[in-house]
Each structure stands twice: as C-alpha cells, then as structure tokens.
Amino acid sequence: MTFLDKHKNDIAEILSRYPVKRSALIPLLYIAQRDQGYVSETAMKEIARLLGLTPPQVYETVTFYTMFNLKPVGKFHIQVCKSLMCALVGSDTMIGWIKTKLGIAPGESTTDGLFTLSAVECLAACGTGPMMQINEDYYERVTEDKLDRILADLRSTGTSALKSGPFMWPEPAPSEQGA
Amino acid sequence: MPQHELILLKNMMQPGYTGSLPDYEKTGGYQAVRNTLGKIAPADVTAIVRKSGLRGRGGAGFPTGVKWGFLPKDYQGPRYLCCNADESEPGTFKDRQLMERDPHQVLEGILLACYAIGAESAYIYIRGEMVLGSRILEHAIDEARAAGYIGKNILGTGIHADVWVHRGAGAYICGEETALLESLEGKRGLPRIKPPFPATHGLYNKPTVVNNVETLANLPHIMNRGPEWFAAIGSPPKSTGTRVFCVSGHVKRPGNYEVPMGVTVRELVYEHAGGMRSDKPMKAFIPGGASAPFLTPAHLDVKLDFEHVATAGSMLGSGGVTIMEEGTSMVWAALRLMEFFYHESCGKCSPCREGSSWLVQTLRRILAKRGRMEDLETLLDLCKNIAGRTVCAFGDAEVAPIQSTLKHWRQEYVDLIHEAEAANLIKPEPVGRH
Numbered sequence: 001m002t003f004l005d006k007h008k009n010d011i012a013e014i015l016s017r018y019p020v021k022r023s024a025l026i027p028l029l030y031i032a033q034r035d036q037g038y039v040s041e042t043a044m045k046e047i048a049r050l051l052g053l054t055p056p057q058v059y060e061t062v063t064f065y066t067m068f069n070l071k072p073v074g075k076f077h078i079q080v081c082k083s084l085m086c087a088l089v090g091s092d093t094m095i096g097w098i099k100t101k102l103g104i105a106p107g108e109s110t111t112d113g114l115f116t117l118s119a120v121e122c123l124a125a126c127g128t129g130p131m132m133q134i135n136e137d138y139y140e141r142v143t144e145d146k147l148d149r150i151l152a153d154l155r156s157t158g159t160s161a162l163k164s165g166p167f168m169w170p171e172p173a174p175s176e177q178g179a
Numbered sequence: 180m181p182q183h184e185l186i187l188l189k190n191m192m193q194p195g196y197t198g199s200l201p202d203y204e205k206t207g208g209y210q211a212v213r214n215t216l217g218k219i220a221p222a223d224v225t226a227i228v229r230k231s232g233l234r235g236r237g238g239a240g241f242p243t244g245v246k247w248g249f250l251p252k253d254y255q256g257p258r259y260l261c262c263n264a265d266e267s268e269p270g271t272f273k274d275r276q277l278m279e280r281d282p283h284q285v286l287e288g289i290l291l292a293c294y295a296i297g298a299e300s301a302y303i304y305i306r307g308e309m310v311l312g313s314r315i316l317e318h319a320i321d322e323a324r325a326a327g328y329i330g331k332n333i334l335g336t337g338i339h340a341d342v343w344v345h346r347g348a349g350a351y352i353c354g355e356e357t358a359l360l361e362s363l364e365g366k367r368g369l370p371r372i373k374p375p376f377p378a379t380h381g382l383y384n385k386p387t388v389v390n391n392v393e394t395l396a397n398l399p400h401i402m403n404r405g406p407e408w409f410a411a412i413g414s415p416p417k418s419t420g421t422r423v424f425c426v427s428g429h430v431k432r433p434g435n436y437e438v439p440m441g442v443t444v445r446e447l448v449y450e451h452a453g454g455m456r457s458d459k460p461m462k463a464f465i466p467g468g469a470s471a472p473f474l475t476p477a478h479l480d481v482k483l484d485f486e487h488v489a490t491a492g493s494m495l496g497s498g499g500v501t502i503m504e505e506g507t508s509m510v511w512a513a514l515r516l517m518e519f520f521y522h523e524s525c526g527k528c529s530p531c532r533e534g535s536s537w538l539v540q541t542l543r544r545i546l547a548k549r550g551r552m553e554d555l556e557t558l559l560d561l562c563k564n565i566a567g568r569t570v571c572a573f574g575d576a577e578v579a580p581i582q583s584t585l586k587h588w589r590q591e592y593v594d595l596i597h598e599a600e601a602a603n604l605i606k607p608e609p610v611g612r613h
Contacts, residue, residue: 017343019257020383025365026348051365064367064525065348067307083269084469084515085427085501121351121519122269122469123308126427126499127434136310166279166315167272170434172192 003035004046011050021051025061029068038069066120074109074116076154079133083122086129094130095119097144101151114155127169137163186412186421187396188437191280198315200322203283209328211402212290217336224295228398230406232419237263237354237391238468238497239572240485247296249378250386259382260298261363261389262289264305264312265347265354268468269519270499273423273435274392278305278312281396282319286342288395290328291402293340296388300341304359307348316344351523355571356389358525369527370571393423393498414441418484422495426452428502429459441487445479448502459504463587467496469516470576472583473509493583509588510595513580514542520577528569534561535577542581545592548599555592558585 004011014027025047032043044058051058062068069077078098082091095106098117102110106119125131128140139150139162146162153160190196190206203209215224229244250258262285266274278285289301305313320342323329331339345363347353353362357371360382381387397420401409410419418440424447427433431453438447444464448454455461461476466483472493474481481491488495503512521535538561544550562578569575585592 017345020364022365023345023363026346026362029348030346061365061367065307065350067349082515083519084512085270085499087515088428088501088503088507088512121522122267124266124272124275124306126270126272126501127425128272129427133308138311164311166198166311167275168191168280168435169272169276170432 002046003032003043004050006035007031022053022057025051025053025058026065029058029062033068036072038072075114076134077116077118079118079120079123080106081121081123081125081129081131081133082119083126085122085126086131089129091130094132094142094147097147101147125164125167128164134163138167140164140169183421183439185437186400187277187281187284187393187423188435190284191276196281198279198281198283198319200283200319200326203281207403208283208399209287209323209326211399212287212328213334215291215402216294216333216338221295221297224291224402227406228295228401231401231409232406232416233394233397233401233409234418234485235391236393236397236422236498238268238470240495243390243394246378246390247292247388249376250296250388251379254386257300257383257385258296258298259385259387260289260293260296260301261356261359261382261387262301262303262395263354263356263359263389263391264303264309265359266309266392266497267306267351267354267523268470268497268499269516270425270427270465270468270501271497272425272427273498275309275312276435277392277396277423278309279315282316283323284396284399285316285392286319286323286329288398289342290333290340291398292388292390292395294338296386298388299339300343302343302345302363302382304345304347304353304363306353307346310346313344313346320344350525351519352525352571352573355573358571359389360387367525369525370573372570413439414482414484414487417486418495422483422498424483425497425499426502427499428464429456429461429504429507430454430502431456438483440484441482443480443482444474444500447483447500448479452502455502455504457504459506461502462505462507463503463509463512463584465493465499465501466491467494468499469519470494470572470579471496471499472579473512473587474583475587493579508546509584509591510542510546513584514539514546516580517542517577520573524573524577528574530565530568531574531577534565534574537561538577538581545595548595548602550592550596550599552593552596554596555585555589 014024028047032039048055048058104117109116130142131140150160225247233243234240350368352358353368355370358368362368377387413419421437422440423437436451463473466488478491485495517539521539524531524535526532565574566578
C-alpha cells in the first residue's frame with residue numbers, strides 16, 4: 001500500500017483547504033516524512049502524480065527547505081540552535097556536551113541509529129537559550145544536567161517531560177500575577 | 180514592576196489562564212467580532228485601524244490600515260488574508276508566545292482583518308519548527324468553528340471566513356511576504372519582484388494582505404476600545420500602541436516584555452529584564468532583530484519607536500533586542516549573524532547569493548588571524564554591492580551586522596589583523612577555496 005492510500009483521509013482534508021492543488025505539496029511532504037522518517041524518491045513521485053506536477057517540481061521544492069530529510073536520520077534528530085543569540089549564552093558549549101556524550105559531531109549519527117546531531121540556525125527561542133529541538137519538541141534553557149536527563153529519558157521512554165509546553169517567558173512572578 | 184497596562188499579554192498573565200475558548204470569552208473575547216461583523220461597514224473598520232496608527236509588527240512597520248486600503252475596491256473574485264507567523268528573525272520570539280498562550284486573540288484579529296478586506300479564506304503561515312504552536316492554533320480554530328466564529332455564516336451575519344494553519348518547512352526568507360506567498364503556493368520560497376504588490380497580485384495572483392501575528396492580535400483591542408485610545412498609547416503620532424519586545428543575550432531576565440512604544444533601551448534592559456547578567460557592563464545591543472544594525476551603550480536612551488531607532492542608525496524591526504556584554508568579540512558576533520544570512524540566502528539574486536559567501540569567508544579569515552588590512556575595504560565594498568541590489572530587503576539586512584560593527588568597533592578588526600601581521604601568520608589562501 002502506498003503512503004497516499006494509507007493517509008487517504010488526511011490527504012483529502014488537506015487538499016480541500018486550497019483552491020490550487022500545488023499548495024498541498026509541503027503538507028503532503030510532511031506526511032511522507034512522518035511515515036518513513038525521510039522523504040523518499042518514491043514518495044516524491046507519488047505526490048507529483050497526485051498533484052499533477054512533474055517529479056522535478058517536487059524535488060526543487062523539497063530541496064529548498066531545511067526540514068525535509070532526503071535520507072534517513074536517527075530516531076531522535078537533535079537540532080541545536082547555533083545562531084548569535086544562543087551562541088551568546090552557550091550553544092557552542094552545549095554542542096560540545098553532546099559531542100562528548102554521544103560521540104557525534106554535527107552532521108553525524110550514532111551507530112545504533114538512535115541520534116543524529118545537527119547545528120541549525122535560529123529556532124525563535126532566543127530568550128531561553130541554549131536550546132535544541134528534538135524531533136517535534138523544543139528543549140530550552142538547557143544545562144548539562146538537564147541534557148543528561150533528556151537523553152536518558154529519550155533512550156528509556158522515547159520522550160521527555162522536560163520538553164517545552166506552551167511558551168511564555170518570563171513566567172509571571174506570583175506578585176505580578178493578575179497585574 | 181510594569182506601571183503601564185498590558186494589552187496583548189494581559190490575558191496570559193492571569194493565573195490559570197489556558198488560552199481555551201471559554202477562558203478567552205470570559206475576558207471579553209470575540210466581543211469585537213460580535214460588535215463589528217455586519218454592524219460596522221468594512222471600509223469603516225479599515226478607517227478605524229488607519230486612525231489608530233497601528234503599524235506592522237513584523238519588521239517593516241508599514242501602517243496596517245493603509246496596507247488594507249491598497250486592495251482594489253471593485254474586484255469581484257476571491258481575496259486572501261495571510262497571517263505571517265513565520266517568526267524567524269534571530270532575536271525574535273514573541274509571536275510564538277502570542278500563538279501558544281492566547282491563540283484566540285490572534286484568531287479574532289484574523290477574523291476582523293478578513294472582514295475588513297473582504298477575504299473568506301485566511302492562512303496562518305507558521306514556521307515549520309513550531310509544531311506545538313500549529314497544534315494549539317488548529318485546536319483553537321476547531322473550537323472557534325464549533326462556536327460559530329469561523330466558517331460559513333459567522334454568528335448568523337451571512338459573512339464567511341475560514342482559517343487554516345499552513346506550516347512552513349524551515350526557510351527564513353519565507354517571512355518576506357512575497358516569498359511566503361510562493362511557499363504557500365507549494366513552491367520554493369523565492370521573493371517576487373515588486374510591483375505588482377500582493378494587494379493586487381498576491382496569493383494565486385489574487386488581492387492579498389499579509390499581516391504579522393502581533394499586528395493582528397492588536398485588532399480586537401482597537402475595535403473594542405477605539406482608535407483614539409490606541410493612538411494615545413506609546414509614542415504618537417507615528418509609533419502607537421505597545422510592542423512586545425523580545426530581550427535576549429547577556430541580561431538577567433531575558434524574555435518577552437510588553438511596553439508602550441517609546442520606552443528607552445535602558446528602561447527595557449535595566450527595569451524589565453533585570454539588567455546585565457554579571458558585573459560586566461554592556462558593550463553592544465541590537466534593537467530589532469538580526470537585520471538591524473548594532474548600536475552602542477551611547478544609544479541606551481534612544482526611544483524604542485520606529486522614528487527614534489531609525490534616527491540612531493538602526494531599525495525597530497521585529498522587536499528582538501539582543502544585549503551583549505563587554506568581552507564579546509564584535510567580529511565574532513558579526514560572523515555569527517553573517518553565517519545565518521549566508522545559510523538563509525534564497526539564492527535568487529547574485530549579489531546576495533555570492534556576496535554572503537564572500538563576506539563569511541572574509542570574516543572567517545580575519546577572525547582566524549589570517550586577515551589583511553585590505554580585507555576591511557573588501558568587506559565594505561561587498562556590502563555596498565549587495566545592499567539595494569536585490570529583489571527583497573534581505574540584501575540590506577545581511578550587510579547590517581558588518582557595516583555597523585565596522586563603524587563602531589573597527590579597532591577590533593584592525594587589532595586582529597595586526598596580530599596576524601605581527602605573528603607573520605598571514606598565509607596565502609589555499610587554491611580553490613573560493
């Protein structure tokens with residue numbers, strides 16, 4: 001069964017949002033990536049056929065955006081923000097911790113296929129750096145101790161309670177609440 | 180602490196406020212939609228927003244009501260509203276908070292804007308990394324649709340407006356409004372040549388308005404309390420209302436602070452953000468995101484409004500205020516931002532695509548103490564040949580860190596080159612490096 005058949009209902013709903021089919025391209029690529037962990041050539045061809053595009057039209061779009069993986073990545077894709085605002089508060093140090101703990105540099109994966117490390121540009125969490133995104137979740141104000149706990153959580157349960165919830169920073173101090 | 184009234188962050192500061200529809204309605208939420216749709220003529224809504232003086236909070240600061248007014252009056256086909264939630268300007272993290280903590284405030288603003296411009300479809304283009312934010316918005320849209328605020332025949336008025344969340348996929352340039360439209364059409368996010376402007380040829384070549392999240396979030400308050408009330412806040416007549424400033428870098432309490440426009444940097448940093456994080460004094464700051472030129476402590480009393488920051492030689496931009504303490508290398512800081520721009524250049528225009536790469540290489544060489552004195556002229560020459568020579572404002576933005584650090588801290592560049600010369604470290608560039 002192709003991934004298009006598998007996600008038929010989701011795809012129909014997505015197509016209904018746009019008057020022009022091609023607008024569904026990025027949402028469909030996300031479905032493909034969620035399905036396989038990366039966007040395969042087969043998936044690109046299937047999407048092209050569905051949207052009435054040529055495979056190169058799909059490929060040129062995929063390659064413009066950094067969030068699409070064209071080859072498999074680790075089960076947990078760690079993306080550390082390295083832009084200036086995070087660098088001011090220690091993102092380089094944090095990349096060093098991860099290098100030591102996992103034995104991988106940015107662009108590399110652990111041999112067990114669990115972790116891939118990337119150094120990326122700004123993720124819009126500049127007030128709570130250093131920070132990283134792992135798969136769909138943000139982890140902010142990361143310390144070495146917190147990093148240890150996150151990695152241990154991910155290994156044992158596949159997720160971590162230390163991930164960010166709905167964002168607000170600074171949190172209101174009790175005396176200011178209701179002001 | 181804050182003496183002034185909070186507008187946009189007020190609800191979320193209430194203990195226990197979850198941002199759900201019932202919570203939002205309890206604070207008077209959707210009253211503006213109830214009192215406006217079908218009761219005030221769309222052209223009058225535009226006039227009210229124009230009168231409030233509201234200017235875009237995304238970066239360029241264009242007056243919102245004027246932007247709406249550019250849509251053709253007699254056009255019969257569909258029109259679109261796009262909410263720019265691509266928040267990617269380094270130093271900026273306010274829209275994320277507005278969307279994740281009080282999504283209905285943003286949705287109500289979207290509905291009011293749709294009504295004013297006659298759009299029946301709105302897309303929230305949210306940056307792809309904000310998965311949580313997109314889920315929260317989608318949930319809020321479902322809530323609002325079930326309550327009759329979104330969809331066909333809103334609250335029985337005969338007015339239709341539907342709203343969808345569209346995730347980007349990791350490209351800074353898609354915050355530029357025409358690149359956003361290209362991306363929303365399923366293409367590479369390359370900015371379009373303007374004119375024609377989105378007001379006449381936007382999404383699918385139809386009349387379109389693109390407004391930032393914070394801009395839209397202000398609309399319910401303007402409709403509820405009147406344009407005169409809004410126009411009196413901040414630094415009238417040209418910078419009205421509040422701004423959610425995002426403070427980052429070497430301060431004690433970084434974060435989002437909503438203050439009336441026109442407060443000074445000093446006030447923002449020392450009264451709101453708790454001052455510097457250590458005993459090191461401030462060395463530099465950026466007042467409006469990575470695209471805004473660096474300023475020095477001599478500019479601490481500059482008022483944070485559009486005009487005063489521009490007069491000081493920078494721009495208010497997206498409201499991202501980044502503070503750097505003494506000891507921070509300005510050449511390093513400029514390189515870090517330049518690496519960002521090099522990575523994010525979309526590649527459409529040669530001066531930007533090639534120039535950003537040369538700028539990064541030259542800065543790296545200087546920082547690695549392999550620079551030569553003529554590199555400084557090379558940098559400035561490159562900057563001159565990028566700014567103003569590209570399709571979008573990215574070209575102007577990327578030269579800001581270099582031009583401003585060279586203006587204020589030229590000696591740091593010179594010292595690095597002198598060190599290189601003294602130690603006889605200058606070596607020819609390896610062949611084929613460029």
